[in-house]
Amino acid sequence: MTSLLLRNTRPMGAAATDIAILDGRFAATGTPLPEGAEVIDCEGAILAPGLVEAHTHLDKSLLGLPWYRNEVGPRLIDKIENERAVKVSLGLHPQVQSERQALLSVSKGTTHIRSHVDVDTEHGLAGIEGVAETRARLAGIVDIEIVAFPQSGMMIRPGTAELMDAALSAGADVVGGLDPCGIDRDPKAHLDIVFALAAKHGKPVDIHLHERDALGAFSMELILERTKALGMEGLVTVSHAFCLGMADRAAAAALTEALAEARVHIITTAPASTAVPAVKELAAAGVLTGAGSDGIRDTWGPYGNADMLERAMLIGLRNNLRRDDELALAFDICTRGGAAIMALPGYGLAPGDRADAVLLTGETLAEAIVTRAPRPLVVKGGRVVARDGAALRPAP
C-alpha cells in the first residue's frame, strides 16, 4: 500500500488541505486514488518533507546497551583510542546498533540518513558491512547513505587507505576524511588520498574538520584547491568546519565566499561548547548547509536522541535565532539543506516528489521546533513507517 490520502493537513504550516499520495509519490490535487486507498485524518497537523539526518555515526551508538559510564580523557585522541578499545570490550555489533539508531531516527520523522562509518586497521570493514546490512534491512523505511570514515587516521595508521578503497568498492557512497593536520599530521598526503579515492570511485567527499582557527582555515584552503582542480564543485562537503567560527570575522567571511564559489557544502551539528559556522552568514553567502546529530549515545558522549527537530532547536539556540523567519532557516537546514547536499532525487512536497514526509504538531513550524511533540505520522514512499512517536518496525 503506497497510495494514501492525508486529509486535513497543513503543508509547511499553510492552510489545511488534503494531500494525495499515489504509488509512493505526491499526486496533483484531485488525482483519483485507487479503490480502498487508506485515508488518514491528520487533524490539522503540519506536513513537512522528511527530516534529514546528514551527519551521524550509526555504527557506534550504544543505544539499547546498559548505561556506559563515561570516564574518558579530554583529548580527541583519548576518545578515538578509547572507542576502538570499547568496541572490543563491549562486543559492539555495528549492524544491531545501526538498526537501533536508524529506527530511532524513523520514529522522529527522519527519512534520510548520511552516516559516517569507521574504517580502521583494527576493525577493518566490519562497520561498513554492518551498516550496509542495516541499510538493506530498512529499505523502504529509511534511506541510508554510507561514508567510509577513517576515524583513527590514514597516514598515521598504514593500511587504512587500502581499507578505504575496499570500503568504497564494497558499497560506501561517500569518501570521508578527518582533520588532515590535527589527526593525520600530513594534510597534503591525507587530502590527496581522499580526493584520489573520490576520483577513482566517482564518489563525493565529506570531511570531518574539527581544526580551529587558522589551522582549520589552512586545511579548508587545501580542500578548496583540490575541489577546483578536480572539477568537483558541488560534490564536496566539510562537516563541523569549526574554523568558520573563528574570531577573525573578515577571514571567516573570505573563506565563506570561497566555499560558495567552489560550491563546497557545510554540515553542522551546532555544538554549544565550541566555535561554529554561523548559519545566517552561510545562508547569506549562498553556502548550502545541512545538519546532523553527530554521535548519539556513544563512547564520545551521552547526548543525542536522533530528533532533527531538536537539532533545529539547538541550531537556533547556538545561532541566537529567535524570530520566526530565523527558525524557518533552522528547519530548512534540517530538511532541504541536507537533502540538497545528499542530492536526494524528488525531495519535497510537490506533485511527483517522493512521499517521504512527517506530520508535525504545532500551530507553526517554529512551534513544532520548540515543542518537539511526538510525531503523529511518518511516511516513506507513501508507506506509514511510524505513528505517535514510535517506529512501526520494532528495534532489534
Place this chain on the structure above:
Amino acid sequence: MTSLLLRNTRPMGAAATDIAILDGRFAATGTPLPEGAEVIDCEGAILAPGLVEAHTHLDKSLLGLPWYRNEVGPRLIDKIENERAVKVSLGLHPQVQSERQALLSVSKGTTHIRSHVDVDTEHGLAGIEGVAETRARLAGIVDIEIVAFPQSGMMIRPGTAELMDAALSAGADVVGGLDPCGIDRDPKAHLDIVFALAAKHGKPVDIHLHERDALGAFSMELILERTKALGMEGLVTVSHAFCLGMADRAAAAALTEALAEARVHIITTAPASTAVPAVKELAAAGVLTGAGSDGIRDTWGPYGNADMLERAMLIGLRNNLRRDDELALAFDICTRGGAAIMALPGYGLAPGDRADAVLLTGETLAEAIVTRAPRPLVVKGGRVVARDGAALRPAP
C-alpha cells in the same frame, strides 16, 4: 495526605530501597507510617530532590496563547520596548500566565521557582500582584520566590525605584537589578539604589548582568564592593554574568576568586549563543551556582519548556560535559545549587528534609538527563502533585 511510602526507588541512582514520608518530611528508615498511608511502587526509578528553577520570568510567558510571531529587532532595548507594548496589545494577564508556567514546571518535577517579575512605570505592580496571587493559589504545590525586577531600567525611567520599594513592601522576596551600565547608564546610582532597598527591606539581591567583557567585569566589581561594604556576603547573586565568559581567562579567574571570597552566587541559563560562566571553573573556585530557564515562550524568544533536566543537558552541552561525573555537576546546579542560593530550608533527601522530590527515569542520573523522559511522580511536602509528566492541578 502527606504521609506516603515510596517503594522500590533509588535515591540519586543508588541501590533500590523504600523511602517513607511522614507528615510531609522524609522519615528515617523503619519509621512506622500511619494506618492507610498511600504506598507507591516506584519501579526502580531514581529519587531526587525537587528540581529548582532559579531564574525565570513567570509573568511574561505566552503559554496557552495563540502562537506569537516574533519579528522583534536584534537589540536588547528592542526586546524590552516590544514587550512592554505587547503586554498591552495582547492583554497579558500576569496571574494566568504565571500559573500556566508554574504548573508546567511542576509537571517536569520542579518544586521551587525563583521568578523575576517586571516592575515598571507603565505596568506598575500588576506583575508582582499577579505572581503573588499565583503563589498563593499554588501553595503546597510549588514554592515561588518573587524578585522585584526593574526590566525597563530604574535611572532611565524615574518613578521605578519607588515602585521597586512598593513591590518589596507588597511581598517581593528579593531585590532585582539589571545591567547598571548597559541599560541604566548610571552604574553607581543603579547599584546604590538596589543595595539601599536590600538594606531597607532586609532582603537579598539578584542582579541580571548581561554586560560583556570588561564592562560586565566593572559592574561586577561594583557589586562586589557593595556586598562587602554592607556585610551582605552570601546574600547577593549575579544572574547570567556573561562577563565571566570573557576571553581573558586570567581576568575571569581573578573575578571568580573575588566572587568566592564575597560569597556572591551565580545563576546561569547556559545560553549557547554567547559567552557564559564556565561551571567547572565556578565549582573549582567554590562559587555557588544555580540555573534557570530564563523566559519561556515569551516575546523575547520561543524556546523553553520549563524542564530543568533539559537545562542540565543544555549546561552540559554548553560546557562540554561528557563524563558521568561532569553531568553530576550539571544536575547538582539544577537542584542543590539553586536551593542553596535560595536558602531553602530542609532541602534534600535526608530524614527530616521536606519531602519535595521527583522520580526520574533512567539507569543513572546522566541517563535521566539525556533522555528526559516524562517524570513518573512529583511530590511536594509529601503530597503527589504530578504523575506521568502531567500536573494534577489543571492549568487555567
